[in-house]
Amino acid sequence: MSLLDYFKTNKKPSTAVTAKERLQIIVAHQRGERDAPDYFPQMKQEIIEVIRKYVQVGPDQVSVQLDQNDENLSVLELNVTLPEQN
Numbered sequence: 001m002s003l004l005d006y007f008k009t010n011k012k013p014s015t016a017v018t019a020k021e022r023l024q025i026i027v028a029h030q031r032g033e034r035d036a037p038d039y040f041p042q043m044k045q046e047i048i049e050v051i052r053k054y055v056q057v058g059p060d061q062v063s064v065q066l067d068q069n070d071e072n073l074s075v076l077e078l079n080v081t082l083p084e085q086n
Helices: 003-011 015-034 040-054
Strands: 062-068 074-080
Touching: 040 062
Parallel strands: none
Antiparallel strands: 062 074
């Protein structure tokens, strides 16, 4: 194996590594939703529908998360990737 071959193989991650990283993200996301209240999925959908009234966005452009800590404090985090204005 030459020195150039070593650098070529390290630039592109294997599909197994990519699949593992994606699975870790999915598992972390599902763990976060496990502790969410029963009304959270419906509330999330309604928030997305209100945003879509004013801005045309896809489901992958809106992220809604509920974070809860030990002090009975809940934080609703909403991230929207807005389309570029022409």
